[in-house]
Amino acid sequence: MTSAARILQVGAxxxxxxxxxxLGDVLGALPQALVRQGFDVRLLxxxxxxxxxxLTDVQQVCTLGPAFGAASIEILLGRLPGIALPAYVIDAPSxxxxxxxPYVDDQGKEWADNAARFGLLGWVAAHLGLxxxxxxxxxxxxxxxxxxxxxxxxxxxxxxxxxxxSVFTVHNLAFAGLFERELLPTxxxxxxxxxxxxxxxxxxxxxxxxxLQYADAITTVSPTYASEIRTPEFGCxxxxxxxxxxxxxxxxxxxxxxEIWNPATDRQLEVRFDxxxxxxxxxxxxxxxxxxxxxxxxxxLLIGVVSRLTQQKxxxxxxxxxxxxxxxxxQLALLGSGDAILENGxxxxxxxxxxxxxxxxxxxxxxxxxxIGGSDVIAVPSRFEPCGLTQLYGLRYGTLxxxxxxxxxxxxxIDADDASLTAGTATGFxxxxxxxxxxxxxxxxxxxxxxxxxxxxxxxxxxxAQDFSWDGAASHYAALYRELLAPST
Ligand code: ADP
Numbered sequence: 001m002t003s004a005a006r007i008l009q010v011g012a013x014x015x016x017x018x019x020x021x022x023l024g025d026v027l028g029a030l031p032q033a034l035v036r037q038g039f040d041v042r043l044l045x046x047x048x049x050x051x052x053x054x055l056t057d058v059q060q061v062c063t064l065g066p067a068f069g070a071a072s073i074e075i076l077l078g079r080l081p082g083i084a085l086p087a088y089v090i091d092a093p094s095x096x097x098x099x100x101x102p103y104v105d106d107q108g109k110e111w112a113d114n115a116a117r118f119g120l121l122g123w124v125a126a127h128l129g130l131x132x133x134x135x136x137x138x139x140x141x142x143x144x145x146x147x148x149x150x151x152x153x154x155x156x157x158x159x160x161x162x163x164x165x166s167v168f169t170v171h172n173l174a175f176a177g178l179f180e181r182e183l184l185p186t187x188x189x190x191x192x193x194x195x196x197x198x199x200x201x202x203x204x205x206x207x208x209x210x211x212l213q214y215a216d217a218i219t220t221v222s223p224t225y226a227s228e229i230r231t232p233e234f235g236c237x238x239x240x241x242x243x244x245x246x247x248x249x250x251x252x253x254x255x256x257x258x259e260i261w262n263p264a265t266d267r268q269l270e271v272r273f274d275x276x277x278x279x280x281x282x283x284x285x286x287x288x289x290x291x292x293x294x295x296x297x298x299x300x301l302l303i304g305v306v307s308r309l310t311q312q313k314x315x316x317x318x319x320x321x322x323x324x325x326x327x328x329x330x331q332l333a334l335l336g337s338g339d340a341i342l343e344n345g346x347x348x349x350x351x352x353x354x355x356x357x358x359x360x361x362x363x364x365x366x367x368x369x370x371x372i373g374g375s376d377v378i379a380v381p382s383r384f385e386p387c388g389l390t391q392l393y394g395l396r397y398g399t400l401x402x403x404x405x406x407x408x409x410x411x412x413x414i415d416a417d418d419a420s421l422t423a424g425t426a427t428g429f430x431x432x433x434x435x436x437x438x439x440x441x442x443x444x445x446x447x448x449x450x451x452x453x454x455x456x457x458x459x460x461x462x463x464x465a466q467d468f469s470w471d472g473a474a475s476h477y478a479a480l481y482r483e484l485l486a487p488s489t
Contacts, residue, residue: 004040005485008088008139010125011045012102012118012148015260016082018050020101020363021308022254022389023146023171026221029257031085033474039481042137043087044125046117047076047096051089054081061088062133068120069113069186070094075124075133088134090124115179118207119187122151129156129164141481143167147177150211151187157214158193165484167477168215170208172386173229173236174312177207201237212241216484219250219477221387222408226251234384250480253411254387255470261372261393263464268369273398275464278457281373281398288374292358294331300356301330301450303443304375304399306368306390309338309346309361314381314404319345320436321443326356328447333371334359373397376456377429377446381439385409391428392468398460401428402443412468415442416449416459427463 013019015028031041045051055078064073074091090096095117104110111117122144124133129152131138142164144152153166178201179187181194187205194200199210212218220226228234230243242249259265263281264274270287273280282298289296303325307313315334319342322332326349334346334357346359360367372378378394379402387408391401395412403409409430416426431442450456 004038005481006040006042006137006140007034007481008125008128008142009034009041009043009145010121010142010149010152011043011145012121014043014045014051014080014083017054017080018048018102020103022387025257025389026171026254027145028083029255029470030474030477033255033470034477035085036471037474037478039478041085042139043083043085044121044128045087045089046102046121047089047091047093048102049097049099051080051087052091052096055079055087055089065092067188068092068095068123069116070120073120077134088124088128090120092120095120114177115183115205115207116186118148118177119151119179119183122149122207123155123188125149125152126155126159126164129166130159131163139164140485141165141167143169144211144215145169146171147175147206147208147211150177150207150209151189152211153215154189154193154199154210154213158190166215167217167219167480167484168211170212170218170220170229170386173208173234173238174384175208176201176236178204179207180204209238209241212238212245215248217248217250217480218242218245219252219480221252221254222411223251223253224410225384225386225407228384228407250476252473252476253408253468254389254392255473256389256392256396256468258396258469261396263373263397266369266373268366269373270370275398275461278398278460284370284374285376288333288370289331291370292333292360293354294333294358295355297331299329301377301447302375303330303332303377303379303402304371304394305332305334305336305379306371307336307380309336309342311339312383312385314383314434315342316345317381317434317436317439318379319349321440322349322357324440325443325447326353328444330356330443330447332357332359333375335362335364335367335371337361337363372399375399376450377402377443380404380409382406382409383434388412395427395463395466395468398464400446400459400463402439402446403428403430404434404439405430405432416445421455421459424458424462426459427466428459
């Protein structure tokens with residue numbers, strides 16, 4: 001191919017404009033890293049107010065509808081602040097123009113029309129690959145992220161003349177994107193797509209399964225998670241489908257945007273530091289302890305958590321282990337929101353020991369940076385973890401990860417056991433069983449190492465030297481795209 005291959009990246013959120021978790025970070029960084037790999041990359045995003053309002057240099061590419069329950073649909077092409085790529089935005093006010101979270105209302109209930117909202121996203125993506133939405137830029141390959149974009153591959157595969165390849169990335173298999181069979185006509189899907197070898201999942205349609213079933217290649221966000229999801233334990237009922245498609249499945253570890261997550265330049269930190277000025281991290285810790293009302297105690301092991309508060313993230317394990325850790329003199333700084341029972345458990349611990357436990361239930365980007373920068377340890381005790389980003393951020397800030405040996409956590413953290421400490425390869429603390437006792441044992445190893453300043457600093461330096469930049473990850477995607485786009489022999 002003489003000109004650059006045209007790649008469309010499709011997703012439901014993008015940092016810095018709209019983010020609920022790691023997916024937003026990935027969409028905010030991977031596309032730009034792919035441009036550095038020589039591709040012509042554009043984005044396709046739903047026109048929520050957070051994306052429609054700041055769009056500039058707007059061109060109207062195409063008018064559609066009524067369709068997907070929307071009277072009018074405009075496909076716009078423009079520029080978004082902080083994003084260096086052209087972005088197609090679907091302007092369909094009745095589907096997207098509502099305040100707040102992309103997926104759920106104020107009460108945390110899924111928007112009733114999510115199937116239409118994200119079905120349309122997949123349909124527009126497919127037609128940008130088929131060439132009938134923007135005649136001046138037809139995608140050669142459509143890359144959809146998570147269930148929100150799962151139908152893109154389906155519309156392409158069911159088209160009589162599929163002219164475009166598809167990649168589907170699973171960021172979290174636990175979200176199936178279910179919809180009722182009655183919605184097939186609204187979603188412009190044929191009845192015969194609804195079968196066990198199609199998009200049906202236990203009597204409903206699943207946009208996630210649709211992506212798994214029809215994409216030319218499937219990726220997920222770490223090599224270990226790619227193996228795990230073939231098993232009943234991690235497969236969320238889809239392990240059979242995934243096992244059948246094992247040859248098309250690739251595990252590519254997410255990267256870190258070191259322009260944003262860099263302790264030497266991070267504007268959210270009161271005190272900046274790096275591996276050469278590691279002593280300054282103590283000042284970042286003191287500033288965090290002060291901000292959160294914790295005892296300003298350099299000797300206390302400060303454990304940070306920045307997380308959705310859900311069963312997946314194993315926060316209950318941490319809460320159960322915490323009283324023993326507090327007795328050892330440790331502290332907890334937790335930022336997150338989600339499950340009411342977990343929030344109550346956190347609140348109770350903070351009320352009982354306010355100088356040792358601080359919890360904030362909010363989505364707060366600056367505080368996330370301060371906790372990741374100022375803590376000694378970042379805890380990610382997940383039951384399952386496709387990749388996990390906060391442990392990668394922690395590594396760069398010398399905030400040693402305390403993680404369960406699962407998914408991307410297993411791929412990115414080297415346990416500080418005797419062998420790795422001697423070899424100088426340790427970067428954190430890893431435990432196996434999803435139990436408070438296993439977590440406590442690993443956390444106590446952290447408490448013990450923290451008391452030996454020289455040993456701790458050695459591990460910190462090793463952690464800070466790890467390189468998980470997006471360019472490495474993007475080169476794996478680039479190789480996959482090139483393989484898919486190569487003329488078949
Ligand atoms: P997941 O996508 O499963 O939630 P990841 O570890 O992949 O988990 O990504 C989580 C991202 O969301 C990280 O960038 C983390 O800093 C951020 N994050 C999570 N909770 C909060 C919060 N309450 N406030 C600010 N950022 C948060």
